[in-house]
Each structure stands twice: as structure tokens, then as C-alpha cells.
Amino acid sequence: MQRDEVKERVYKVIAKVLKIATAQIEESHSFSADLGAESVQSVELMAGFEEEFDIEMDEDEALGVQDVGGAIDFIGKHLD
């Protein structure tokens, strides 16, 4: 899957979980500091990514990803 497609679908999940517009999201954004994700929402984001991409992620590794760009790359590697 191309990175752009991954990015688009990651943005969609973030917008849905955090209830924000995709236009507000940037790759450099930190989930917690910039997008305001609280503890439960961080886990919901990971669950959303798993569902969207039909993958299973290691909990510690997944929750270690702090920003949007990191999530896109992390999921990209999973899909590879």
C-alpha cells in the first residue's frame, strides 16, 4: 500500500476517534500534546488502526508511537 493511502486512512481514524477534522491534522503532530488525545483515546486510536488496516499490533510498540507521521510509518511497516 502506498504511503499516501496509509496516511489518508490514518487521518480518517484520527479524525473519527478524536472528533476533529482531517484538515486539523499534520504529520508532525503529537497525539497527546498537539491533538489532545487522552489515555483512553490513545488506546482507541490503536484499536482504530488495527480495525482499519486489519492488522494486529504489539501493544507496547504501538503505544510507543507518539506522533502521526510515526503512526503512518509504523503501520506501513506492518503492511509490508
Added chain:
Amino acid sequence: MSAKYELQETAEPNLLDDMFDYSLPPKIQFDGPLVEEIDGKQVSFDPKEALARDLVITDTTFRDGQQARPPYSVEQQVKLFDMLAKLGGPKGVIRQTEFFLYTANDRKALDDCRALGHKYPEVTSWIRADKGDFRLVKDAQVKETGLLTPSSDYHIFYKLKKNRRKAFDDYIEIIDAAWEAGIRPRVHLEDVTRADFDGFVMPYVAELKRRSEQVPADMHVKIRLCDTMGFGVSTPGVKLPRSIPKMIHRMTHDIGIPPECLEWHGHNDFHKVHINGATAWLYGCNAVNTTLFGFGERTGNPPLEGAIIEYIALHGDQCGIDLMMVQELARYMQSIGVEIAHNYPFVGRDFNTTRAGIHAGGLRSDERIYNIFDTTKLFGRPPRVSITDKSGVDGVALWVNSFLGLEGDKKLSKIKVHKVARWVMDQYEVHGRMSAITDEELAEQVKEHLADLYAARV
């Protein structure tokens, strides 16, 4: 000059597992003597010597313990006695328990307990310092009885309305009468932590010692040091009569009362009840008198189960103690209407329950981080988490895995329980809830969001 300290990196964590081996309550280890200055001289108390002595726990659940609550029925006393025997094990760590003898029920309870045939706890009695009461002791065929002999001027002058000489002579007369009746006297020095040691306690105990030398060893007087108002202090350097170390030293060293004839009886008015009992063991009392869950007059007595854990911690061995009985006793007490505070150590509902998410996270990684010892193995009580808005997803994951009985690789990650965690957070953030989530509510959420696993569990 300050010492130079350098960080010592290690490939493996140093868990200090000789002390905290998790399979037992953590050991209390000593690397030197206990030191107290007495009469201007440094006196050492060797913990190894203390542990070589026959340290025991005595019980007064049916005497002092009953003074603080409605009386137990005969059946209840028999049940509790039976469980105490099992808890203390074959070595008699719980060596004795004492009974009232004044009512028909008191005497029946004693007889029925004795009829169980347990070697330990031995049955003793407690009577007022009244000659007429010896008939009760003799009739009950009890070999040892406690005798109340107040030792402070508060009691001698204001309760008994006597002077010291009269109290002294009356006490000696009643103790002589016990010997004449073939009963071993256990003299309770009531209010000893508020007594004039040189003016009354020492002459009195010295006389008891002198008279004991005239009778066989198994009839020697026992001394119970009664900290009636909880004034006793364990800290070295404290003055008599509040100093437990000095008081015991005066008994053992100055008068020559052997440790096997000394017992500590405390009260919890100043939150010192357990440590004072443990201190008494180390400084020369072989027996610490306790009650189940600390129930006793006013603020209570040393909790028996606390003494049990202390005993194991000092000895580094379970010593035949059946710790599961601690929980059995608590369940039984609750079944007969005794309330035990949720945060009460070792048996309270929440004694090993964590609420904070960060603690739950620790528990999820390795339960040793936030559990005092292997409470699953020793108590049948796995560490739990109580779910509130502070529990976080870690707490929810811990609860769900525990509820579903999932261990090792089968444990669900936080990601898998996110819907349950969301429901929990919404209760507080959306619905303004103020109370903890109940187990039943969480089970419903597991049923809804993790239906397959719930069905497998059922």
C-alpha cells in the same frame, strides 16, 4: 567529608529477593543488636537470641476481644477456637487463649473448645483478684489463670480505693491462694505503663519472683505487662514507665523473670499496638497477647493476624502456620456480622486492591511491583484492581484479564479492552458518576464487548 557514591549499573535487576522472596511475607533481617541506654550504660539486645527463644502468640479474643462487642455464642467461640488451632499449626505458635468463667455460656464455651482435642491453643482463664473466683477455675479444671492486679496509683488509689501496702498485701494473698489451689497464676500488671516502677512495680514483682522460687517451675508466676491505655512506647531512649525496652529489661535483668514467664498485652489508643507487641518479643517477652482482627476494649489489642505475619517475617519461615485460615477467620467473622474495614491489612476487601491506573499498570507488568507478597498462594487472594476514573486502561485490562482468568500470552492487551475502558470513562465524564464501578457492571461490559471470551469463561 561525604563518601563518594557511584552508580552501579547491572544487567539484571537486584530485587533483594533474600529479603523479599515473594513466597513469604518479607523477612525482617537484622545486621546488628538493638541498643538501649539503661541507667547510664549501653545495653544490647541480640535479635538472634530473641529468635532462639520460644516466641509465641497468645490470644484473648474471647476475653478482651469480647469486652468490645456483643458476646459470641458458644457455637461461634468453638468455631473460632477450632480455626485458631489450625492457624497456629502443630508447633503452637498460637499457644494459649483465655476465657471468662463467669456465666454458664462462658464455661460451656471453654468445655466445648477443649473437647475439640487440640493441643494448642491451651485453654486458660481470667478472673478478678477475688479468692471466691478460684472455685470457678478449679471447677473448670484450668491449670492457669490470669489475675487482675492493677499496678498504677491511678488504679490502686482511685479504682480500688486502697494504698500501695494494702494492694500489695491483697495481691500477694490472692496469688498465694492460687498456688494453694494448684493453679498457676498469671499476674496481670494492669496499667503498668503508668505505674511507679521503683515505688511499686519492682518491689511487687520481686516478691512474686521470690515466692515463685518456693513452688515447682511449672507453677512459677507469669507476668503479663498490661499497657492498659496504650501508653507504651517502643523507641529507645524513652523514660519509664512508658519504655517497653526498659520495662522488660528491668523484669528480666534486674528481677530475673525469665522470658517464658513474660507476656505483653497492649492497646491501640495511640496506634502503637502492633509495633509495641513486636518490640516486646525482641526485648525479652516470649508471649504477645492478641485478639483476632484487633478487636478489644476501646481501640483494641494487637491484631492476632498482624502478629502472625510478624512472626513469619522474623523467623523467615511459615513455622507450620496455615495462613489460609486468616482469610477463613475473616470470612467467618463477617458472616456473623463483624465489620472489617475495607482497607484493613491482610483481610480487608481492598487490602491488595489498587485503584490508580499507574499502579494497575505496574501490576499488569509484574504483580510484585504493587503486591506485598504472594497473596494468591498464601491467602488465596490475588491482587485486584478497583475500577474508577483513575484506573486508566491499565486497570481495566488488569480487571478483565483477572475476571476472564487469562494468563501469560493469553492476556488481552489494552487495545483489546478499549471498549470497556471507554464505557468506564464515559460513566464519569459523560454521566458524572461519583462511585466506583462494580464488578457486576464490568462483567456486563465484558459480556457485551468480549462476548466470545465471556462465554468461554462461563
